[in-house]
Amino acid sequence: MARDKTSPGACLIVVGAPGGELVRTLVQLAREREIDAVPCENVYAAVVAVAQAAGRRVLVVGPLQELAVETGAFLGISAARAVPCCCLLDPGRAAGSQDLLAALRANATIVGAVPEVRAVLRDWLAPAEPPSAPRRGRGAPPAKRSVREETYEDLRATEAELSALLG
Amino acid sequence: MASLAGAGRVLLIGDIQKALLDAGQVDRYPCEVRTNILEGIDAAARGRFVAVGIVMAGATHQLGAALQALRDGTKARILLLAQMHEEPIARRFVGTGAADKLADAYLVCPTCLASLCSYAGIGPGLEDRGQKTEDGRPTTEDGSALNPQFTVRNPPSGVFLADVEQRIRHLERLATTDDLTGLKNRRYLWEFARQILEHAGQTKGRVTLLVFDIDNFKHYNDVYGHLTGDEILRQAALLMRRCCRSHDVVGRIGGDEFAVVFWDDPYRGAGDVERERRAATAEHPSAAILVAQRFQKEFGHADLHLLGPGGEGVLTISGGLASFPRDGATVEQLFERADLALRDAKGGGKNRIYLVGPACTSGSNHASPSEIGEIHIG
Numbered sequence: 001m002a003r004d005k006t007s008p009g010a011c012l013i014v015v016g017a018p019g020g021e022l023v024r025t026l027v028q029l030a031r032e033r034e035i036d037a038v039p040c041e042n043v044y045a046a047v048v049a050v051a052q053a054a055g056r057r058v059l060v061v062g063p064l065q066e067l068a069v070e071t072g073a074f075l076g077i078s079a080a081r082a083v084p085c086c087c088l089l090d091p092g093r094a095a096g097s098q099d100l101l102a103a104l105r106a107n108a109t110i111v112g113a114v115p116e117v118r119a120v121l122r123d124w125l126a127p128a129e130p131p132s133a134p135r136r137g138r139g140a141p142p143a144k145r146s147v148r149e150e151t152y153e154d155l156r157a158t159e160a161e162l163s164a165l166l167g
Numbered sequence: 168m169a170s171l172a173g174a175g176r177v178l179l180i181g182d183i184q185k186a187l188l189d190a191g192q193v194d195r196y197p198c199e200v201r202t203n204i205l206e207g208i209d210a211a212a213r214g215r216f217v218a219v220g221i222v223m224a225g226a227t228h229q230l231g232a233a234l235q236a237l238r239d240g241t242k243a244r245i246l247l248l249a250q251m252h253e254e255p256i257a258r259r260f261v262g263t264g265a266a267d268k269l270a271d272a273y274l275v276c277p278t279c280l281a282s283l284c285s286y287a288g289i290g291p292g293l294e295d296r297g298q299k300t301e302d303g304r305p306t307t308e309d310g311s312a313l314n315p316q317f318t319v320r321n322p323p324s325g326v327f328l329a330d331v332e333q334r335i336r337h338l339e340r341l342a343t344t345d346d347l348t349g350l351k352n353r354r355y356l357w358e359f360a361r362q363i364l365e366h367a368g369q370t371k372g373r374v375t376l377l378v379f380d381i382d383n384f385k386h387y388n389d390v391y392g393h394l395t396g397d398e399i400l401r402q403a404a405l406l407m408r409r410c411c412r413s414h415d416v417v418g419r420i421g422g423d424e425f426a427v428v429f430w431d432d433p434y435r436g437a438g439d440v441e442r443e444r445r446a447a448t449a450e451h452p453s454a455a456i457l458v459a460q461r462f463q464k465e466f467g468h469a470d471l472h473l474l475g476p477g478g479e480g481v482l483t484i485s486g487g488l489a490s491f492p493r494d495g496a497t498v499e500q501l502f503e504r505a506d507l508a509l510r511d512a513k514g515g516g517k518n519r520i521y522l523v524g525p526a527c528t529s530g531s532n533h534a535s536p537s538e539i540g541e542i543h544i545g
Binding site: 041042043044045047048050051052054069070071073074077 | 203204205206208209212213229232233235236237239240
């Protein structure tokens with residue numbers, strides 16, 4: 001397969017237990033897309049991987065509980081570096097409100113299952129549109145929002161609700 | 168020259184107030200501080216620091232992972248800033264084998280910025296790299312002015328660092344060690360106990376203090392002479408050290424009186440600690456009792472040639488055990504209670520160790536201070 005032309009130098013950082021479903025699936029996906037995958041056992045290794053990937057397009061994927069440790073510092077660092085994060089919820093465990101808030105504040109995407117990451121990866125690899133692209137013609141339908149954008153909107157609303165609930 | 172973040176500087180990670188006596192003076196030194204460990208690792212990986220100092224306090228569970236990340240992310244020298252009770256753990260991380268050497272050195276806290284900078288290879292202007300500001304002050308590699316009293320050695324001399332480390336270690340040893348037995352001295356033991364009790368109070372940890380002395384020691388001193396007396400003390404110290412776990416702290420309080428601080432090692436796997444806590448909360452201080460009994464037995468069988476042909480098995484000890492939080496919340500209270508139990512053991516006929524409160528029965532959390540349970544008669 002030819003290298004994905006839309007993602008020169010892209011780097012997928014996967015945080016999770018080595019050999020776990022998340023890491024195995026995403027490393028395989030990255031291989032299919034011919035992008036670099038960097039598995040990291042924890043956020044401490046991930047923060048180094050993000051630093052070492054400076055200047056490249058980076059996406060971080062990992063369980064919410066792991067990415068939000070240290071009061072969400074990793075998510076904060078990623079947001080400050082404009083590195084998107086995708087947090088995977090553990091279906092067998094209730095997510096902490098503080099973890100969720102940290103993810104929302106960092107504009108991270110939250111998904112509920114490993115297969116959902118595929119869509120996030122696809123959006124991330126899609127060529128970015130210019131920020132103020134002119135509409136193509138009168139009457140043309142508004143550009144359809146991507147799954148990622150939809151999710152952000154949903155999550156922003158949720159953050160407001162959560163903030164109201166938590167005071 | 169390209170500007171490099173952190174070049175020629177020391178990065179400090181964690182709550183430096185817990186580690187440095189002069190933390191408020193940090194601006195006067197070529198140091199940067201990150202209180203959050205992840206932000207610290209990020210800064211270390213992006214900058215070019217001479218050294219990274221990491222405050223161990225508060226970084227208990229994630230320390231191994233954090234150090235591994237620092238090791239992978241920076242070429243800087245990694246220094247651990249350890250509280251007294253963290254020293255055994257720091258020693259483990261510094262290690263000797265290349266594979267598990269996650270840190271290069273450790274300093275026992277509280278320490279000061281000058282010592283830290285010496286370890287990092289930054290010291291009072293000995294070697295000038297020739298870079299100066301317009302007004303003639305030395306600069307770091309990124310061109311910012313450095314406090315005139317500091318100069319970065321470039322590259323840090325391994326020989327110099329080894330020498331500084333050796334001297335600091337030597338002074339530390341002098342200040343904290345009993346020169347006759349090689350055990351920790353009273354000053355160290357007291358401070359260690361204070362710190363570990365504070366730590367245990369925060370983490371619901373368990374601490375037990377054993378105070379013991381050698382029965383009839385004055386008699387041996389008078390009959391066989393002081394050299395023999397010294398040898399008995401050395402033997403007792405050696406045996407006690409052998410009987411204890413590696414993280415327990417054994418010290419000589421003075422004369423023939425010794426003390427041991429038994430505590431939970433917080434750096435073991437969380438599962439181990441929890442399992443042990445569930446199984447033994449009611450029986451605490453079971454581990455300390457086992458060690459005390461083993462020591463009493465070994466000491467009773469020690470063959471001391473200096474005491475002549477009948478020197479085997481004549482020496483006995485008496486001791487008192489007190490546990491935190493049951494028997495006291497402060498060092499003073501624990502020492503007082505353990506000492507009281509020791510005196511009762513002496514009064515009860517010597518060659519025995521008394522435990523404050525009823526002896527290790529489940530549900531015995533409300534011990535009356537007057538109750539003394541005998542745990543062993545040699």
